Amino acid sequence: MSTVFELKNVYYSYNKSVPALIDITFEVKKGEKLILLGANGSGKSTLLKLMDNLISPDSGEIWAFGKLLGDKKTFDEYEFRKKVGFVFQDSDVQLFSTTVFDEIAFAPLQMGLKEDEVQKIVEETLISFGIEKLKDRPPHRLSGGEKKKVALASVMVINPEVLLLDEPTNGLDPRSKKWLLVKLQELNKKGTTIVIATHDLDMAATLSDRIIVLNENHSIEAIGKPDEILKDKELLLKVNLI
Numbered sequence: 001m002s003t004v005f006e007l008k009n010v011y012y013s014y015n016k017s018v019p020a021l022i023d024i025t026f027e028v029k030k031g032e033k034l035i036l037l038g039a040n041g042s043g044k045s046t047l048l049k050l051m052d053n054l055i056s057p058d059s060g061e062i063w064a065f066g067k068l069l070g071d072k073k074t075f076d077e078y079e080f081r082k083k084v085g086f087v088f089q090d091s092d093v094q095l096f097s098t099t100v101f102d103e104i105a106f107a108p109l110q111m112g113l114k115e116d117e118v119q120k121i122v123e124e125t126l127i128s129f130g131i132e133k134l135k136d137r138p139p140h141r142l143s144g145g146e147k148k149k150v151a152l153a154s155v156m157v158i159n160p161e162v163l164l165l166d167e168p169t170n171g172l173d174p175r176s177k178k179w180l181l182v183k184l185q186e187l188n189k190k191g192t193t194i195v196i197a198t199h200d201l202d203m204a205a206t207l208s209d210r211i212i213v214l215n216e217n218h219s220i221e222a223i224g225k226p227d228e229i230l231k232d233k234e235l236l237l238k239v240n241l242i
């Protein structure tokens with residue numbers, strides 16, 4: 001299996017006195033389902049933002065598809081954005097269009113698809129996410145769960161090779177959550193690499209090949225197979241997950 005992401009001794013702090021991540025090293029293999037678990041404030045969202053090249057490490061390196069993120073000579077931001085989709089924890093940060101239709105059409109239009117192709121792909125996505133009725137509504141006036149579905153649809157519409165998802169089930173009702181887990185499983189079977197930050201042990205159990213646990217000191221406490229990690233009560237207690 002080829003490596004999609006490689007993080008080497010990554011450090012990050014929002015301001016000098018408060019570290020957010022300390023000495024993070026791991027790889028993500030192509031087609032892998034990786035769960036990032038950890039208590040509030042342990043650094044999960046920060047880690048995903050670093051992997052999405054929204055912020056840059058203070059030190060250490062992040063490689064994606066064999067290229068050093070942000071490297072002026074070799075890194076192509078446009079190619080990267082086509083391959084990697086990021087769904088924020090807070091949907092309000094993500095949604096900016098005047099209608100749900102335009103929100104979902106944005107990425108395919110950016111990729112240069114023709115108007116009629118975009119129309120078709122957006123209609124299909126609206127149906128697949130069960131949000132056809134919302135298509136003319138302003139995204140910022142939707143409920144939390146509806147916003148989350150639109151945010152997911154607006155990223156998944158271009159079928160990225162890698163999905164970075166920050167608390168994707170937050171705000172979803174039980175049926176929508178189940179539906180999302182099935183959808184992510186299906187995408188993964190077709191080859192999509194999935195990295196999810198969550199506290200949701202249910203999701204960690206159903207949707208992971210490997211789990212990374214971050215501790216309150218913002219470093220990696222454990223990396224392992226789901227059955228090893230989720231059986232380890234002492235570990236889960238230590239990081240506030242049970």
Ligand SMILES: Nc1ncnc2c1ncn2[C@@H]1O[C@H](COP(=O)(O)OP(=O)(O)OP(=O)(O)O)[C@@H](O)[C@H]1O
Nearest residue numbers: 014015019020038039040041042043044045046047
């Ligand atoms: N914009 C910011 N400015 C300053 N500090 C920040 C900022 N965002 C996060 N932090 C701090 O960085 C650390 C890691 O935060 P992060 O949001 O990555 O944690 P998390 O594991 O995703 O938490 P949660 O489970 O609560 O979403 C925390 O100590 C947090 O207070």
